[in-house]
Amino acid sequence: MSIETISLSGRKKEVSNKKMTFLESLYLVAIFKGLMITIRHLFTRKVTIKYPEQTRELSPVYRGQHMLMRDDEGRERCTACGLCALSCPAEAITMKAEERKPDEMHLYREEKYASIYEINMLRCIFCGLCEEACPKQAIYLTKSRVMVKSNSDREDFIYGKDKLVMPLDMAINNTKQMAN
Amino acid sequence: MDQAIIIEKGIFIVVIFAITMLFAMYETLAERKIAAWLQDRIGPNRAGKGGILQPLADGLKLFSKEEFMPNTPNKFLFIVGPAISMSTALITSAVIPWGDKLHIFGRDVILQATDIDVAMLYVFGVLSVGVYGIMIGGWASNNKFSLMSAMRASSQMISYEVAMGLSLIALVMMTGTLSLRDMALQQHGMNWNIFYQPVGFLIFLVCSFAETNRTPFDLAECEAELIGGYHTEYSSMRMGFYLFAEYASMFISSTILAVLYFGAYNYPGMDWVAENAGANVSNIIGIFVLFAKICAFIFFYMWIRWTIPRFRYDQLMRLGWQMLIPLAIANIIITGIVILLSDGKL
Numbered sequence: 001m002s003i004e005t006i007s008l009s010g011r012k013k014e015v016s017n018k019k020m021t022f023l024e025s026l027y028l029v030a031i032f033k034g035l036m037i038t039i040r041h042l043f044t045r046k047v048t049i050k051y052p053e054q055t056r057e058l059s060p061v062y063r064g065q066h067m068l069m070r071d072d073e074g075r076e077r078c079t080a081c082g083l084c085a086l087s088c089p090a091e092a093i094t095m096k097a098e099e100r101k102p103d104e105m106h107l108y109r110e111e112k113y114a115s116i117y118e119i120n121m122l123r124c125i126f127c128g129l130c131e132e133a134c135p136k137q138a139i140y141l142t143k144s145r146v147m148v149k150s151n152s153d154r155e156d157f158i159y160g161k162d163k164l165v166m167p168l169d170m171a172i173n174n175t176k177q178m179a180n
Numbered sequence: 181m182d183q184a185i186i187i188e189k190g191i192f193i194v195v196i197f198a199i200t201m202l203f204a205m206y207e208t209l210a211e212r213k214i215a216a217w218l219q220d221r222i223g224p225n226r227a228g229k230g231g232i233l234q235p236l237a238d239g240l241k242l243f244s245k246e247e248f249m250p251n252t253p254n255k256f257l258f259i260v261g262p263a264i265s266m267s268t269a270l271i272t273s274a275v276i277p278w279g280d281k282l283h284i285f286g287r288d289v290i291l292q293a294t295d296i297d298v299a300m301l302y303v304f305g306v307l308s309v310g311v312y313g314i315m316i317g318g319w320a321s322n323n324k325f326s327l328m329s330a331m332r333a334s335s336q337m338i339s340y341e342v343a344m345g346l347s348l349i350a351l352v353m354m355t356g357t358l359s360l361r362d363m364a365l366q367q368h369g370m371n372w373n374i375f376y377q378p379v380g381f382l383i384f385l386v387c388s389f390a391e392t393n394r395t396p397f398d399l400a401e402c403e404a405e406l407i408g409g410y411h412t413e414y415s416s417m418r419m420g421f422y423l424f425a426e427y428a429s430m431f432i433s434s435t436i437l438a439v440l441y442f443g444a445y446n447y448p449g450m451d452w453v454a455e456n457a458g459a460n461v462s463n464i465i466g467i468f469v470l471f472a473k474i475c476a477f478i479f480f481y482m483w484i485r486w487t488i489p490r491f492r493y494d495q496l497m498r499l500g501w502q503m504l505i506p507l508a509i510a511n512i513i514i515t516g517i518v519i520l521l522s523d524g525k526l
Contacts, residue, residue: 031487031488034487034488035483035484035487037487038218038483038486038487039218039483041217041218041219041220042214042217042218044220045220046217046220046221046222047220047221048220048221048222050222050225
């Protein structure tokens with residue numbers, strides 16, 4: 001088999017410049033064929049998603065809003081090691097570490113914690129590398145359908161711990177489920 | 181008696197006007213819907229149930245837009261342009277036989293605004309005037325792209341009028357009449373002209389696409405080259421009139437196609453219905469049959485639009501002058517020979 005005849009896709013067609021016969025040059029047959037192709041589309045399934053009523057099906061690897069996890073005792077897992085910030089290709093993550101006080105044992109799991117943890121949602125590309133980098137399994141990208149709200153103020157796109165840390169009642173629920 | 185006729189015709193004209201307008205209105209929706217369906221989309225579906233109020237919303241939008249007047253010395257012509265387009269699109273419907281006749285209040289009501297015996301010439305006359313609407317609008321816009329587009333549109337319409345007229349001469353030779361009502365009556369049963377004049381029909385069909393400036397002959401409006409065509413400078417309802425006129429003339433040309441070649445209001449089994457249910461019922465069904473044929477042609481117009489790409493300008497002219505006109509002349513000659521042969525005179 002010579003290289004000219006190989007067709008990896010199976011759709012390769014020889015292009016010929018032969019003179020058209022009289023019947024072909026009338027284009028009537030070609031137009032009829034074209035009409036048949038377009039009319040077929042009249043009966044095919046429509047691809048439109050009527051958005052507010054219907055929503056697009058999510059991919060199994062969909063990555064949504066980040067969440068800073070709590071462990072089964074409700075303590076924040078993050079130890080502010082900064083690996084997520086380091087791995088972030090968009091440089092969206094900043095944090096400030098602080099030492100845990102003795103009376104904060106029930107709040108933070110590790111001896112060091114993030115007193116400030118911010119993700120700039122305008123920079124974030126939802127790649128999930130922070131999730132992969134985290135040694136404490138503290139940050140996850142959830143399957144939440146909630147999108148970042150539009151706003152005219154850039155400051156509002158910087159999500160702090162108030163929006164990122166897992167809500168307490170969710171942590172309580174999780175623990176209860178684990179106990180059962 | 182004379183007064184009765186005036187009232188009867190008056191009512192009839194108003195009804196036809198309303199129907200034409202309604203059709204033109206809903207053609208805009210149909211166009212968008214069919215375009216969407218042929219492209220695997222849904223189309224406008226928010227205004228009303230399934231988008232049924234979309235034309236009203238469009239009209240309301242056009243009315244509420246700012247009416248912009250370009251800096252042109254021909255302010256009067258600028259207004260006259262769309263008016264001519266609209267009126268020529270509408271007055272053609274005067275000679276179209278919408279149905280046979282109805283027997284109401286002891287009178288025979290012929291379902292035609294006027295049955296002039298040169299109806300075909302009348303249609304052609306009006307079509308020729310239609311060029312002025314576009315040409316005047318493009319000229320008065322004081323914009324070279326509008327003017328170029330208007331030139332294109334008018335030269336296209338004039339060129340295709342020739343082939344259109346020639347294709348109809350063969351039909352007139354065959355039927356021996358210029359009156360549309362007589363032609364409709366002759367096509368009773370399945371005696372449709374399309375079976376006797378297939379080539380003539382094809383030429384007429386292609387020409388009517390060109391006459392109404394529809395794809396694949398919509399060079400006048402090809403936005404890739406000429407912004408928006410001859411109505412670039414128009415806004416608000418004046419532009420709406422141009423667009424509306426296009427849809428109205430599409431309706432009218434579908435009607436003419438149906439009347440001339442597809443048996444007008446005739447349908448197979450018409451006599452049977454007339455015998456069993458009365459002439460009125462049969463003729464009312466005939467009206468609906470005519471409208472069904474018109475709708476089919478309108479659909480065909482839109483179907484073609486999403487199938488065939490636009491012609492290049494030289495291709496358009498070559499098709500018109502070098503192919504359709506010789507073909508139409510050959511059709512006339514062959515029709516003449518066949519008529520002579522069948523009469524036994526040759």
